[in-house]
Amino acid sequence: MTGVLQAQDFSQVDATIKFYPKSFDEVTELSDFIARDFKTDEEKVRAIYGWIIHNVAYDLDEYDVFNYKFKNYRERNAKEEITRIKIIQRTLQKGVAVCEGYAMLFEKLCELQGIQNYLVRGDIKTSFKDIGRSFQKIHMWNVAYINGEPFLFDPTWGAGKYNQRFIKEPSYYWYKTEPKLFIKSHYPDLVEDTFLEINISKQVFARLPLIIKKDLLVTDVLTPKYGMINQGDYGKEIEFELKTEAPSVISYSYDFGDKKKMVDFSTEGDLLKFPIKKKTGELIVYFNDKPALAYKVE
Known part of the structure; x- marks a missing residue:
C-alpha cells in the first residue's frame, strides 16, 4: 500500500x-x-x-x-x-x-x-x-x-x-x-x-466500463458495474446508480452522436440515480457536458 x-x-x-x-x-x-x-x-x-x-x-x-x-x-x-x-x-x-x-x-x-x-x-x-x-x-x-x-x-x-x-x-x-x-x-x-x-x-x-470522470472511482459505480451491457439486461432503460455528487446536468449519446439527450435524475443520500434509454451502440454518459462514463451496449 x-x-x-x-x-x-x-x-x-x-x-x-x-x-x-x-x-x-x-x-x-x-x-x-x-x-x-x-x-x-x-x-x-x-x-x-x-x-x-x-x-x-x-x-x-x-x-x-x-x-x-x-x-x-x-x-x-x-x-x-x-x-x-x-x-x-x-x-x-x-x-x-x-x-x-x-x-x-x-x-x-x-x-x-x-x-x-x-x-x-x-x-x-x-x-x-x-x-x-x-x-x-x-x-x-x-x-x-x-x-x-x-x-x-x-x-x-x-x-x-x-x-x-x-x-x-x-x-x-x-x-x-x-x-x-x-x-x-x-x-x-x-x-x-x-x-x-x-x-x-x-x-x-x-x-469495467471506461470511468472517465477523474474523481469517480471503480467502487463508486454500482450499476451497471460492468462495461458490456447486453440487450437482455434491464428493460427499455438502463438504470444507473452511482456514489457521487450530483451534477447540474446529465446527458448521453450513442456512437459519438452530436446530439446529447438530457435525462432526469434523483438523489438518495450519497447515491445518484438516473435512467438512460437502451439501444445498441457505444454509450457515453456526460456530467455537465463532460464525459463521465462509457459502455458498450450489444
Whole structure:
C-alpha cells in the first residue's frame, strides 16, 4: 500500500528543470544536474518526472526502431540490456519515445540517484475496444520508493496524449497517482503492483466500463458495474446508480452522436440515480457536458 499523499510545494523544482538542456548525449549528464540541484529523494523524483514529461514526445514510429531476434534466452537477455541502453540514449538525444523509453529513462535516472524503483508492465483501458477484451501487456510505467513508501508514476501519460499525433500536455496527474485512481485505467501483470487494499482481478478490470470522470472511482459505480451491457439486461432503460455528487446536468449519446439527450435524475443520500434509454451502440454518459462514463451496449 502506498504512503499517504501530502501536498508539497514543488515550484522551485519545477522552475529549475525548465533551465536544463532539452536533450543530453548521456543519461549521466542529466543525472549530474539533478544531483547538483536537489537533495531529497522527493525532489529528485519530481525533477526526473518533470524533465521527462516536458522534453519527450510520444512517437509511434519508435516501435519499429528496436526490433530484434534472438536464438536463445541467454542471447535475448544480453540483447535486452543492450537495447535498454540504446532506448534510453535515443530518448535523451532525440526527445522521442514510446512507453518503454519514458519508463526506462525514469527507471535509470532513479537508479543513478540511488532511489529504489522498478518497471511495471501491464494493460491499459482507454477506448471502447478495451472493454471486455483479455489482458495484454501493452504498456509500461514505474514504481519508485520515497521515504520507504512505494508510489505509482506514468511519465508517458504525463507527457500528453496521442490522437493520430502527439499532443503535448505536461501533467502531474500521473505523478504519485493514488492507486484507487490508477486502477481505473492501468492494470499490472502482478496484482501486488496495484497497491490496493482490496484486490481487483484482471478479469474484473477487463469488464469495467471506461470511468472517465477523474474523481469517480471503480467502487463508486454500482450499476451497471460492468462495461458490456447486453440487450437482455434491464428493460427499455438502463438504470444507473452511482456514489457521487450530483451534477447540474446529465446527458448521453450513442456512437459519438452530436446530439446529447438530457435525462432526469434523483438523489438518495450519497447515491445518484438516473435512467438512460437502451439501444445498441457505444454509450457515453456526460456530467455537465463532460464525459463521465462509457459502455458498450450489444
